[in-house]
Amino acid sequence: MEMTEKVFNQADTITTKEKQDLVDFLYEHLDEYGDKKEHIANCIDYAMNSNPLAGGFIVEMLHEGKIVGALVMNKTGMSGYIPENILVYIAVNSAYRGQGIGRKIMERSMQLAKGDVALHVEQHNPANFLYKKMGFTNPYLEMRLYRDGKPSRADD
Numbered sequence: 301m302e303m304t305e306k307v308f309n310q311a312d313t314i315t316t317k318e319k320q321d322l323v324d325f326l327y328e329h330l331d332e333y334g335d336k337k338e339h340i341a342n343c344i345d346y347a348m349n350s351n352p353l354a355g356g357f358i359v360e361m362l363h364e365g366k367i368v369g370a371l372v373m374n375k376t377g378m379s380g381y382i383p384e385n386i387l388v389y390i391a392v393n394s395a396y397r398g399q400g401i402g403r404k405i406m407e408r409s410m411q412l413a414k415g416d417v418a419l420h421v422e423q424h425n426p427a428n429f430l431y432k433k434m435g436f437t438n439p440y441l442e443m444r445l446y447r448d449g450k451p452s453r454a455d456d
Contacts, residue, residue, distance in 0.1 A: 301363060303401070305408065308358040310350045319344055322358065325367045329391035333425055343388050346374050353377035356385070359408050361401050368393045369401040371409050373417070384415025390427070402427070406434050 308314040314322070323340045334340070347356035354375055361369040369392040373385050387409065392402045410417065420442060421428055 301399070303368070303404075304362045306360040306362060307408075307412065308348065308360075309412075310348060310355050313348055314344065314358065321367060322360070322370055322372075325370055325393075326372070326389050326391050329393050330389060331391075331394075333422060334389075334391075340372075340389065343372050343374060347372055357409070357412055359405050359412070361405055363396070368396045369405050371405045373409055373413055376418075379415060383418040385413045385417045387417055387419040402430055403434075406430065410434070 308318070319341065322344060323337050326340050327334055327337050344358065346354060347358055349355045354377060356372065356374040358373075359371045360367050369390075371390040372388045374388050376382050376384055376386055378384065390402065390405060392405075417436075419431065419436065421431060
């Protein structure tokens with residue numbers, strides 16, 4: 301199966317339609333691990349930010365012009381005590397899973413990222429296997445304080 305790759309960053313920006321297609325794709329294919337569409341859109345906007353301490357990039361894999369996998373990486377603006385990058389979203393269309401698309405997207409993103417990379421993943425997420433295989437470790441337990449209660453995925 302022939303795939304094409306598309307990378308968006310501060311130099312090669314995303315159009316309004318491409319952004320909406322990406323938001324819709326991630327919202328649908330992140331399944332129960334996703335966020336509200338507005339949060340996904342904000343993450344994409346941050347990745348396209350031209351501020352040297354912000355920004356990031358997006359990697360998409362397409363088959364016949366349709367997104368089948370995507371990743372959004374944000375720069376943290378920090379170094380050493382916090383990794384320079386955070387992998388915020390990665391998803392593969394369920395009809396294409398098990399074909400190495402997630403691995404290809406991860407490998408490409410590791411080539412593009414300058415510095416260390418962090419990601420958050422739930423313990424029962426099947427993607428844990430891929431992350432460990434790619435060399436990610438789990439040295440910390442993350443804790444969060446939600447001021448207004450835990451955010452829900454449902455669009456309001």
